[in-house]
Structures are given as structure tokens and as C-alpha cells.
Amino acid sequence: MTEQRWQQVSEWPLMLAAVAFLGAYAWTVLGPPVGASAQFAGLIMWVTWVVFAGDFVVRLGLAPRPGRWLLRHLHELAMVVLPMFRPLRLLRLLRLLRLVTLLGVLQRSAGAAVRGRVVLYAAGSTLMLLIISSLAMLDAERGAPGASIETYPQALWWSTVTVTTVGYGDFSPVTITGRAIAVALMVAGIALLGVITATLASWLVERVGEQDEANQAATRAQVADLAAEIAALRAQLSTHDARDR
Numbered sequence: 001m002t003e004q005r006w007q008q009v010s011e012w013p014l015m016l017a018a019v020a021f022l023g024a025y026a027w028t029v030l031g032p033p034v035g036a037s038a039q040f041a042g043l044i045m046w047v048t049w050v051v052f053a054g055d056f057v058v059r060l061g062l063a064p065r066p067g068r069w070l071l072r073h074l075h076e077l078a079m080v081v082l083p084m085f086r087p088l089r090l091l092r093l094l095r096l097l098r099l100v101t102l103l104g105v106l107q108r109s110a111g112a113a114v115r116g117r118v119v120l121y122a123a124g125s126t127l128m129l130l131i132i133s134s135l136a137m138l139d140a141e142r143g144a145p146g147a148s149i150e151t152y153p154q155a156l157w158w159s160t161v162t163v164t165t166v167g168y169g170d171f172s173p174v175t176i177t178g179r180a181i182a183v184a185l186m187v188a189g190i191a192l193l194g195v196i197t198a199t200l201a202s203w204l205v206e207r208v209g210e211q212d213e214a215n216q217a218a219t220r221a222q223v224a225d226l227a228a229e230i231a232a233l234r235a236q237l238s239t240h241d242a243r244d245r
Helices: 003-030 036-062 066-072 074-081 083-104 110-141 152-163 176-244
Strands: none
Touching: 003 036, 003 110, 036 066, 036 074, 066 074, 110 152, 110 176, 152 176
């Protein structure tokens, strides 16, 4: 089996694992659960970790050049090995979101489909990033000395003003993990603004082009009408001249 074939086979199981991990992770951060509930949530997170770790090992074994493949996928290794990067496993859900938005715009024209997919994907990705980053930030900051982010609404507010590059500064991370999350979210916010700006510019250019084409068509029609009227007047003048002679 090739690496590409393995990715096709494991795509949906990994997405389901990411959904299960999201539920368990949110439960442990917002709850937190105790007793049997905590054990159950921990079991789900361990199972999903095994799934992602197994996928990483299989893909490494199937790679034609394992050393080069490992260097190109160090972020996935960090997601598996380092607990602080475990929320990054949820980014797998963005691929599911991309598939959903693609299926939702297949009936449109080519230009509208691409633009609609970009808008839906950007909006969905933003919402997913806000949820994930807020959970990760609360998990990293809550209980830390001098931390100002102690509740999920505070974390969600911080994520919103950060991803939009506003940054009021009323809440800010104090831990190394929290600041790493902040850097990643700021980069994502800049990329998001770029996507939205490019999509809006594309729509405006297309609308202006359509309006310009409509105006040109109307102008051509008027010129054709004037030419026909001139030709008719010339024919009438020629007829009158012939009669006068």
C-alpha cells in the first residue's frame, strides 16, 4: 500500500477521531469531569492519541524516504509526542469542513463555486479556530500565576480580538504555551484577512466587469440602431432625389 492510498483509507476515521477528541477535550477543559466521567474522557483522549500516533507511524513506514518525510512532518510528530500541541489534532476537522463546503457549491458556476467555497471555508475555519484556540488558551492559562484568562468567555473574547488583529490587551497570556497559541492565532488572523480581502476584490472586479460589459453591449446596440436609422434616411433621400430627377 502506498502512502497516498493509506491517506485515502484513513481520512474519515481520523476525522471521526478528531471529532471525538474535540468533544473529550472540551469536556475536560470546560467541566472538568470527575470520577468515572474523567476516566471516560481520558480514555477517549488516549484512544484518539493512539489513532493519530498509529497513522503517523504507518505513514512514516510507507514513505519512500522516511528521513525526508519526517523532516517535512515535524509538526505532526510534535502533535503526537508533546502534550502541549494536542489541540493541533483538531485541525484535521478543517479538511472535513473543506469537503463539506465543496459539496455545498458543486451546483454553482465555476467562478461562483470557487468564491463561495472560499467564503464558506474561511468562515468555518475562523469559527473552528476560535473554538480550538479558546479551549487551548483556557487549558494553558487557567490557574497560572498572574493569569487573566480564567473562564471560557474570557478566552473566547481574547481569541476573537486576536484573530481580528484588534488586540485590546484586556486579556493576555502569561504562559509559554499560551503565547505560542497567541502567535499561531495571530498568523491565522492575518491569513484570514488576506483571504477575505482577495475574495472581496475578486467579487468587485467581476461585478465591475459585468457592468462594463453590459454598458458596452448597450452602447453597441445604440450605435447599431443609429446606423440603421442613418441607412434608412439615406435610402429615403436617394428615393426623393430619383423622383425629383
